[in-house]
Amino acid sequence: MGSLAFSTSDLQTSTSGVRSSPTLLCTPLMGTTVDQMLIEMRKAKEIGADLVEIRLDCLRNFNPHQDLEILIKQSPLPTLVTYRPVWEGGQYEGEESKRQDALRLAMQLGAHYIDVELEVAHDFNNSIHGKKPDNFKIIVSSHNFHNTPSAEAIGNLVARIQATGADIAKIATTALDITDCARIFQITVHSQIPIIGIVMGERGLISRILSPKFGGYLTYGALEAGAISAPGQPTAKDLLDLYNFRLIRPDTKVYGIIGKPVGHSKSPLLFNAAYKSVGLNAVYLHFLVDDVEKFFNTYSAVDFASGCSCTIPHKEAALKCMDEIDPIAKKIGAINNIVRRPDGTLTAFNTDYIGAISAIEDGLRELNGVSPGASPLAGKLFVVLGAGGAGKSLAYGAAQKGARVVVANRTFERAKDLAEKVGGQAMTLAEVENFHPEEGMVLANTTSVGMKPKIDETPLAKHALKNYCLVFDAIYTPKDTRLLREARETGAVIVYGTEMLIRQGFEQYKNFTGLPAPEELFRTLMEKHA
Numbered sequence: 001m002g003s004l005a006f007s008t009s010d011l012q013t014s015t016s017g018v019r020s021s022p023t024l025l026c027t028p029l030m031g032t033t034v035d036q037m038l039i040e041m042r043k044a045k046e047i048g049a050d051l052v053e054i055r056l057d058c059l060r061n062f063n064p065h066q067d068l069e070i071l072i073k074q075s076p077l078p079t080l081v082t083y084r085p086v087w088e089g090g091q092y093e094g095e096e097s098k099r100q101d102a103l104r105l106a107m108q109l110g111a112h113y114i115d116v117e118l119e120v121a122h123d124f125n126n127s128i129h130g131k132k133p134d135n136f137k138i139i140v141s142s143h144n145f146h147n148t149p150s151a152e153a154i155g156n157l158v159a160r161i162q163a164t165g166a167d168i169a170k171i172a173t174t175a176l177d178i179t180d181c182a183r184i185f186q187i188t189v190h191s192q193i194p195i196i197g198i199v200m201g202e203r204g205l206i207s208r209i210l211s212p213k214f215g216g217y218l219t220y221g222a223l224e225a226g227a228i229s230a231p232g233q234p235t236a237k238d239l240l241d242l243y244n245f246r247l248i249r250p251d252t253k254v255y256g257i258i259g260k261p262v263g264h265s266k267s268p269l270l271f272n273a274a275y276k277s278v279g280l281n282a283v284y285l286h287f288l289v290d291d292v293e294k295f296f297n298t299y300s301a302v303d304f305a306s307g308c309s310c311t312i313p314h315k316e317a318a319l320k321c322m323d324e325i326d327p328i329a330k331k332i333g334a335i336n337n338i339v340r341r342p343d344g345t346l347t348a349f350n351t352d353y354i355g356a357i358s359a360i361e362d363g364l365r366e367l368n369g370v371s372p373g374a375s376p377l378a379g380k381l382f383v384v385l386g387a388g389g390a391g392k393s394l395a396y397g398a399a400q401k402g403a404r405v406v407v408a409n410r411t412f413e414r415a416k417d418l419a420e421k422v423g424g425q426a427m428t429l430a431e432v433e434n435f436h437p438e439e440g441m442v443l444a445n446t447t448s449v450g451m452k453p454k455i456d457e458t459p460l461a462k463h464a465l466k467n468y469c470l471v472f473d474a475i476y477t478p479k480d481t482r483l484l485r486e487a488r489e490t491g492a493v494i495v496y497g498t499e500m501l502i503r504q505g506f507e508q509y510k511n512f513t514g515l516p517a518p519e520e521l522f523r524t525l526m527e528k529h530a
């Protein structure tokens with residue numbers, strides 16, 4: 001399967017008007033009693049779902065006539081009735097004829113949709129031929145819990161579904177890699193009949209969120225995180241509030257954070273709120289990526305992966321996929337911010353060092369007042385503890401501002417290597433204790449010493465802090481580390497790791513959009529969700 005290089009105009013013409021209304025949000029009801037389902041359907045309406053899927057196979061004691069009458073008639077939302085058998089991943093183990101009788105009954109009692117498995121769809125659809133009520137639609141579904149087949153095989157599957165007389169085709173496959181979603185996006189765009197295309201599993205999340213972009217008929221959103229009806233299903237609330245599902249359109253630009261793991265990242269929360277606040281037609285997702293090169297080769301359209309943040313373990317590996325790299329990011333050897341230019345090329349930055357250095361510069365200005373022109377770091381003695389990823393960012397960033405850099409690290413060889421590269425001096429961590437050639441030095445801790453859960457540890461003894469006018473700690477869990485507390489007590493200005501974190505986000509936003517970052521909004525959200 002090649003790349004997802006089709007564009008928005010391709011999408012608009014190729015759907016041939018099959019579906020122009022917005023993608024629906026359907027919440028599956030997984031209650032084991034009718035009463036539970038009645039409560040769930042009211043909650044689904046409150047959250048903002050468009051319809052509910054009544055999963056009859058979840059009911060413990062199902063009495064078809066009585067229960068369907070209540071569930072369908074009392075639902076505050078349109079209903080989709082599904083009675084999934086074990087052989088298609090559901091829970092129903094009984095007689096097939098009884099199962100199909102219940103589905104026919106649901107149709108007669110006013111369900112808006114029923115879902116029938118492809119395996120039996122031909123016969124089932126023949127059995128209701130000429131009896132279908134107006135506005136009633138049959139979804140014919142196919143589930144693959146192993147993988148996502150080739151584009152050709154999926155195309156054949158849709159054709160088979162269409163041949164059964166289905167009104168809507170549902171194809172649910174399993175993602176082994178995030179790029180599997182591209183094949184489902186393509187089939188969704190090109191399908192002759194309305195289609196529900198879902199790629200299950202965490203690596204398939206984007207297929208669920210982006211169905212409005214590709215013209216999908218509906219997507220499923222769970223009532224609660226623990227009540228999913230299929231692997232990788234997001235909650236309806238996250239779809240609506242976190243990913244701004246209702247604002248996603250075919251021409252919406254797609255951004256996201258590439259990582260593994262990545263689900264914990266708060267970046268989608270910040271960026272989606274920021275996009276919404278200025279009415280930008282964009283969405284920011286979690287991209288769970290195993291192979292960065294494959295990801296960028298597959299998602300190569302200008303409006304897809306328009307911009308990416310990049311986190312562990314891809315900060316180095318992503319370098320080889322770039323067309324252009326910011327010179328300092330290149331020296332640091334790690335990128336965390338990727339922008340796709342209108343010509344499709346990828347440019348990368350490292351906003352970590354910009355975030356940290358600008359926060360430290362502001363701290364020095366607070367101390368010494370604002371002097372126009374040169375950076376307040378110019379000429380300063382700048383001691384970096386640590387020589388890992390953050391250490392490199394700080395050392396290169398400070399050197400670029402004209403600071404005299406000292407790198408101290410537990411593994412001395414790494415300190416030496418980095419110090420050489422930035423034209424600085426190397427020492428061991430122990431040597432820093434007695435290093436005080438002058439007053440007014442700047443200290444930047446980039447080791448993980450003092451990070452949660454070992455919050456009682458500190459990388460440098462308190463007595464050694466008196467020579468520093470400013471102390472920065474890259475650690476942001478906790479915000480107030482022992483190092484910063486003790487530095488404050490010795491009279492130094494302190495700069496929190498959270499400042500680096502938030503400011504690198506401002507830079508990413510600027511690079512993505514060309515607009516100033518909504519700083520207050522970012523700060524409020526960071527505090528609220530810390």
Ligand SMILES: NC(=O)c1ccc[n+]([C@@H]2O[C@H](COP(=O)([O-])OP(=O)(O)OC[C@H]3O[C@@H](n4cnc5c(N)ncnc54)[C@H](OP(=O)(O)O)[C@@H]3O)[C@@H](O)[C@H]2O)c1
Nearest residue numbers: 386387388389390391410411446447448474475497500501
């Ligand atoms: N605020 C932000 O935005 C931001 C951004 C990036 C990172 N960070 C934080 O910065 C810290 C480092 O991250 P990183 O990505 O640079 O990690 P990294 O590449 O793994 O580097 C870790 C550094 O800590 C040192 N270290 C680890 N355990 C130590 C110990 N027990 N004693 C002395 N030194 C020790 C390592 O020394 P060796 O070389 O001897 O192993 C290395 O220099 C983390 O706390 C991270 O959360 C914050």
